[in-house]
Amino acid sequence: MTTTDETLPLGLYEHLKSASLMGRTIPEGAQWQEEILKKDDYNIPELLTQFFATQLAPALESLKTPADQVELINRMMELLPQDAEEQNDSLLTDDDSNVIQMRELALTDAKTTRPDIPLSDVALMTNTSKDLNLNTEIQKELESADRVDLLCSFLKMSGVNSLSEQLKAIKNRGIPFRIITTTYMGATDRKAIDRLVEEYGAEVKISYQGDSTRLHAKAWLFHRNTGMSTGYVGSSNLSSAALTDGLEWNVRISNPITPGLIRQFEGLFESYWKSGDFTLYTASDQEKQELDTALAKADITGRKSKGLEYDIDSSLLDVHPFPHQVRMLEEMQNARSKGRHRNLAVAATGTGKTVFSALDYRRLCEQSGKKLKLLFIAHRKEILDQARRTFGDVMLKGNFGELLTGGKKPEYNEAVFATIQTLSGAALKNYAPDYFDVIIMDECHHIKAASWDKVFNYFEPREFIGLTATPEREDGVNIADKYFGGYVATSIRLWDALEDHLLVPFQYFGIADGTDLRRINVRGGRYDEKALENLYTKDEAERRLRIIVEELREKVDNPLRMKALGFCVNVKHAKYMAQKFNEVGIPAGVLVGTDSAEERAKVMKNLADEAHELTTIFTVDLFNEGVDIPSVDTLLMLRPTQSLTLFLQQLGRGLRRAPLKSVLTVLDFVGHQNKNFMVHHKYRAFARHGTLTERDIESPELPAGCHFHLDELTQKQVIQKIRESLRMNQNALIDTAKSYLEDMRRNSTEPDVRPTVIDFINRYGLGLPQIYGRSSKVPLPGITKPVATTWTSLQAASELYPDLVVPFHDNVAVETNKRVKALTHVHDTFRINAYLELLNTDILEQDMTDEQRRHAWMLLFSIWPKAKWDGSSEKFSLNEGLATLRKNRGMLQEMESVWNFNAGTDTTSTLPLFEGEGIPLRTHALYSREELFAGLGGQEENFKVPGGVVNGVVPFDPTNTTALLVTLEKSEKHFSPATMYKDYAISTDEFAWDSQSATTPESPTGQLFQHHEERGRRIVLFARQHRENRLGPEPYMCLGTVKYISHEGSKPMHIRWSLDRPMPASMFQIAKIAS
Known part of the structure; x- marks a missing residue:
């Protein structure tokens, strides 16, 4: 379609809606798709800044003199919401109508060499004759750096030599220089590392796990205390050719222009440095021997292994956990x-x-x-x-x-x-x-x-x-x-293992193979074996075989070099497939459970041998579990299964890492299924959050390097089954609960048997979110308005328990029922016992300890965050709130069953946040905003309530604490380095955190952060992954007290905290930047 100069082309945009944009002509028949940006999903200040910059630059260019341009900037500065002193400090000053740039702050007249690219600029460097030379720029960057970090997959002597003078200089200036590298392909020169450590004082960490770490990045970061940090990310390793004249591309980044990328670089490097994947190298004799051996083993040329003795002390083989x-x-x-x-x-x-x-x-x-x-x-x-x-x-x-x-x-x-x-x-x-x-x-x-x-x-x-x-x-x-x-x-689970790079990534293809299974009987979740055998070896065998071979040739680089396992219906099917593969020139064999141990060992050895012609072993169940050939890089799923267990076992046969193995290819040949066959069950392996949804099939969120594709027919079958069997609508839930309760009453010797919500969800394979995460409501007999879905309301709707309906005539009880989900995260026995004591006794406030009183408010604020009944303007007292809760016995029993279930599945170990102070919070326990507010005494200061707390920094003077509330993933919709790398774990006992945007080091809050220990103020860190989960606001994990280490920058301050108790490994996996 052609367009005029005034007509906008079709395609993707990210323009903010403006009068000028809406005045442009759009192609006939086209229309704009708009989205209202929500602050939780987008960095709106950044977007507005970018928009204003596009308008400001031409306006400044239209002014005749620098003085006019400075005047315009200062006029706009005066409009910003700042106090008068801050505003005056921010104004530009001129000298004889010139724009002045401050270039250096030094103790002498000597000038530091500057890079040719301005520190506040970005650039693409390609080592062409008309371009700046990367080696020269690195030399100049080194001269003015206050710290240097290098991430490089291999290091060569030629690269060290080309920077030798500058490396001597930074050592003499005492500049810290950290390097992370690998033994990848054996390409590193050990002498280069030795010189960097011994002559130039560099700290070097090395990954010896070439089969799993696979660091390919090449990047420099030059830290400057002035905030003018710069970096280079690209293709150049530390070698003379890569730095000077190789066909290399490198992007220069700059803190003033790309602060988000600099922060991302800093965070990732720090995470790598602290991780156990990289080992400190000090150039000891023993380490030199280890490095020589590792490089020789990884060397694809074989040159480094010549004359090398593999004599390693057995004590070096001690196994350490990943x-x-x-x-x-x-x-x-x-x-x-x-x-x-x-x-x-x-x-x-x-x-x-x-x-x-x-x-x-x-x-x-x-x-x-x-x-x-x-x-x-x-x-x-x-x-x-x-x-x-x-x-x-x-x-x-x-x-x-x-x-x-x-x-x-x-x-x-x-x-x-x-x-x-x-x-x-x-x-x-x-x-x-x-x-x-x-x-x-x-x-x-x-x-x-x-x-x-x-x-x-x-x-x-x-x-x-x-x-x-x-x-x-x-x-x-x-x-x-x-x-x-x-x-x-x-x-x-599989997903965690893939994201942690413990396994090779997979590419999975679900392929319609042309077979029709609709008339084959299904019993106990299995097809009739004999019927499948006939289908796959007689009736439709030749046509299916052609499809299998065609798909192999299309999706596997070289079928004659692959190492594959094929899972078959039975022995006859396995032998048939091996025969046919051999006939078409793909060497194959058969292994079944009746083969001798010697025969199994021989065939497995042949498949594992890269030089052996055997490409494929067809089997029935021998390789389902426990027996491994790590070099297997292709799986052929040749029989239908609805078993998640079996599917994962078979998939696992190919996911182990091996030298030169980069990906597992899975070809799953799926026929037209019988309606009684649950074809979708096995795909729960790809569900990110436990329950399989259409989104997991249509647009799966996969770990890096993985690919998932179902052809049209297979996808249609799977999605139809998901809709039929895994989506229980509200009416179905109510009916199912009633039928379940009736069955339980019929089959029980107790006339008033009352199953718990845990009994119910276990019976039907549901989760708590499928009860408490619903927006749909439950109609009750005799109640005008439907009420929120809880187990109590579902029981009441069954009409089997009239006593459970009675409380719902009271609006307060209806409101209480609606907030039950706010307490479904409670998991530690200490808190559970405290809550149950408050609910099951008549204890009054005047008889409570400080700890009991705070526990009581934690419980009450969870139900009523503003300490008011619905429609009331007056706050209730602690005794009034507890008395109201105690009336609803059905709800209390429901909460107790959920809490006990949580405690029974809890894997954390909690400890008191503070001993002997009446503060009930515990480290590594999960708390809602309302609970942590009350636990730290928030209501004790003029009866404040948590309903209005929105800031991420909350002071609690009654307990002399300040809480930092951190949401690690700011937005699930919009990725932006400016927001994604603000708060993260550097290690289990160190955390990087951004203050609020207006905080400066000189401000009262900034001073408190830096001097909290000497002032006796305790800083407590709370963190969660997302703002919300399927049950509502996600609770925070209490990570305990932290101590100030250092900070960089202003508005915001980038602060590093030391944790007094290391965070659980499970939280570190979530919070680390390099997850």
Whole structure:
């Protein structure tokens, strides 16, 4: 379509609505799509600033003299909302009608060399003959920097040589210089690192994990105390060619122009520096040997391995936990501190759950001061062999433990690795129930099977640990509920593992294969096996095979070089697929459970060998769990499954990292499904927030590097099933609750049986948000207006419990019911017990301790944030509020059941914020704004209420504290570096935080932050991920007291705080900038 000069072209815009824009002509038939920008979703001040800048620049250019331009700026400055003194300080000054730029503040007349690019400018540098030279600019930037950070995937001697004079100079000036690098591809020169450390005083950290860290970034950051920091981000490593004449592109960024990018750089670098992925290198003899070995192993040319002796002290092989394993160990310890000694750990395949269990066992031994008797149980010998090697590595003992299998019996019985088949037989009675101190059951989702159940119920160890990637069994039973009291002590699911780069990213394709399964019977969630076999090996086999081969050739770079697993219906199907692949020239083999151990080992070795021609193993269930070939880079899903468990197990076979493996390709061949087959169930693996939605299928939010695509037919089937079975509308919820209550009454010996909300949601696989997160209301018999959805209102609507309807005739009770969801986050037993004591006794305010009184207001403000009944202008007293709450017994029972459920699934360990002061808050507990307000004594100062608290900095003089309320992700809709990198965790005990925008270091608030310790003021940090979740405002985690470390800048101040108690590893995963 052609346009005139006045006609705007079609396309995307981000222009603010203005008279001039609306006066422009738009193409015929086109219309503007508008969005009202909300302050929670967009950085409106930044957008308005950008808009004004576009108007201001031409206005200034139209003025004749610099004096006129200065005058215009000063006139506009006078309109800004500042006090008179601030306003005068901000005005531009001129000298003889000139615009003056202050260039340097120095103690001598000597001038510092400046970069050719102005410090307040940005640029693209390409090393062309007409462009500035990157090497020269870096040299000049170094001369004026107060701190230097370099992020670089490899370092070369030529690059160090080209900057040697400047590096000597910054060492002599005492300028801190930090470098983060890797052993990637073995490209780094060890001598270059040694010179940087030994001659130039650089601090260097190195990633030796080339298969997981994969740092490709190249970037410099030059910190300046004046605020004129600059940086370079691009393609140039530290080598002479990259800095001088290579075909390299680098972007220069600047704090005055791109402050958000500078902050992002600072935050990410600091997070990397503090993480355990990078190891400090001090150039000791031992470290030099380690580095040489690591570079040689990573060297793709092989040159660095020549003449190198791989002689490493065995003490260097001590196994240390990854960050996610640190969190899991922490949460397991918390579970035991609460008296739980039969615990379930859920860990996605490939995240090292066996390593975790070995580290946990080592810690238990250390805590007890002796070696504990261990029993490790699995269902295949191959799994036991792998586990023995892992435990040996962790315990620093090469031949650790003994096998108990069909052909082997242990001699010493100190550490036994047993197959369930052998252990559940006659061997079981060889051990007393309490013989073993620690029992670890791998792949324990099998626990319902008779042999597993028998072993589980026989032994009585000090500690029992169940390991699984998927607690949900194929038959719908959740083993956490059935065997572990509904409690998962710790978990890391697929999504977390991918985001933490523990696994390779995947590209998943759901492909219609042309088969029609609508007439094949489905029983117990499975298709008839024989019918599937016939379909896939006879009826439609050739056509399906052509599609499979065509898709392989289209989506896999070279099918003859791939390492693939194909999951089939049965042995006959597997043999058919192997035969057909071989016929079309793709070397393939078959492995099934009946093959000998020797045959399995041989075929698996061939597939793992990059040089071997074997590309594919077709199997039925051998590789579902426990057996790994890390080099597998392609999965062929050749049979339908609705089992999330099975799907995750199969997916996990290809997600392990391996050298030169960058992505897993998954081809899932999906036919036209029977209406009774729940094709969507397995896709819960891709649901970000537990419940599968249409959005997860149509526009999934995937971890970096991942891709998910369903063809049109498959997507249509999946979405239809989601709509049919996972979306319970309000009427269906009311009807389901009534039917459930009727069934419970019919089948119970108690005439007035009253199931809890937890009983109900467990029965139907729901979550608390699917009850309390609804905006739809519940009509009640005899009540004019519908009321908010709670378990109490659903019970009342069933007409089975007339006593529950009565309170709803009172408007206060209706309002109370509406706010029940505001207390569904309460999880710590200390607070739960305090709340229940207040609600279940008649204690009055005059008889309460300070702690009880604050707990009471925490509870009351949660229901009534302004301490007023609906429609009342008067605030109620504490005794009046409690008396009103105590009347509604149904609601009290509902809250108690939710709280007890939360306590039963809580993985945190809380400690008092302040001992002996009557302040009821605890570190690492979750609090609403209303609770933290009352807990810190907010209502004690002229009876203030939390309903009006909106600031992120809240002083509480009665308890001599100031609370910092932080929302980590400012907006879920609009990404902007200006807002996304303001507040974040640098490490578990250090936090970067931005003050309010008007705060200067000289202001009273700024002075308080800097000198709070000497003034005796306590700063308490509260943080949450989002403003809201599916239940309403998201509660804050109390991270405890913090101490001032340092700050940069003004309006706002960028402050670094030290936490007195390290934050939980789970919160650090959320709060760190490099998540």
